[in-house]
Amino acid sequence: MGKDDKGMTRRTELFLRTAIMGIATLMLTAVVQLNADRQSALTGLETYLAVMFPEATRFTENTGSPPHIQAFRVTNDSEELLGFAFLTLDIEPLERGYDGPIEMLVGLDVNGKLTGVEIIKHREPYGYFSIDLPEFTEQFLNKSILDRFRVGEDVDGITTATITVSSATRAIRKSARRIASAFLAETNGDAH
Numbered sequence: 035m036g037k038d039d040k041g042m043t044r045r046t047e048l049f050l051r052t053a054i055m056g057i058a059t060l061m062l063t064a065v066v067q068l069n070a071d072r073q074s075a076l077t078g079l080e081t082y083l084a085v086m087f088p089e090a091t092r093f094t095e096n097t098g099s100p101p102h103i104q105a106f107r108v109t110n111d112s113e114e115l116l117g118f119a120f121l122t123l124d125i126e127p128l129e130r131g132y133d134g135p136i137e138m139l140v141g142l143d144v145n146g147k148l149t150g151v152e153i154i155k156h157r158e159p160y161g162y163f164s165i166d167l168p169e170f171t172e173q174f175l176n177k178s179i180l181d182r183f184r185v186g187e188d189v190d191g192i193t194t195a196t197i198t199v200s201s202a203t204r205a206i207r208k209s210a211r212r213i214a215s216a217f218l219a220e221t222n223g224d225a226h
Contacts, residue, residue, distance in 0.1 A: 103120065
């Protein structure tokens with residue numbers, strides 16, 4: 035091997051080391067950002083979670099299949115599961131309002147009753163009646179997963195927002211029942 039070959043090998047080695055370090059740095063940055071985004075998302079929901087589960091002293095991250103957050107009341111020597119919170123868009127992503135997806139946070143206690151619904155994000159045309167109004171979300175409080183969830187029957191419809199109201203109601207019903215099916219049967223054996 036000549037002197038030029040050794041120089042080329044060293045340059046190649048230096049280039050490869052630099053490239054590997056750069057890639058490793060980018061990957062580490064991505065992981066840190068992902069964890070920060072997850073924590074930020076949970077932090078943004080904490081106010082809603084505290085309203086849905088006022089007795090809870092601890093919430094888990096939004097994980098699992100289907101994705102959910104568990105609410106616990108922790109005492110000195112025990113931990114009691116109070117219920118689950120979940121984002122409807124994580125569970126029923128195909129349910130869409132008039133102008134796109136509707137992201138809602140829903141709380142469900144261990145007895146299969148809704149503890150609250152919060153509209154996190156949705157878009158409607160200007161001047162369109164909004165499901166953001168408390169009258170829409172409050173009607174789901176204490177509703178059982180066994181209820182029909184039918185607009186015009188046990189859910190009040192908003193005449194100018196029929197598509198959005200129907201879609202939001204279906205998303206709440208379907209996602210709550212999926213969470214109940216996956217987790218409540220394990221908890222109390224009679225959630226279906």
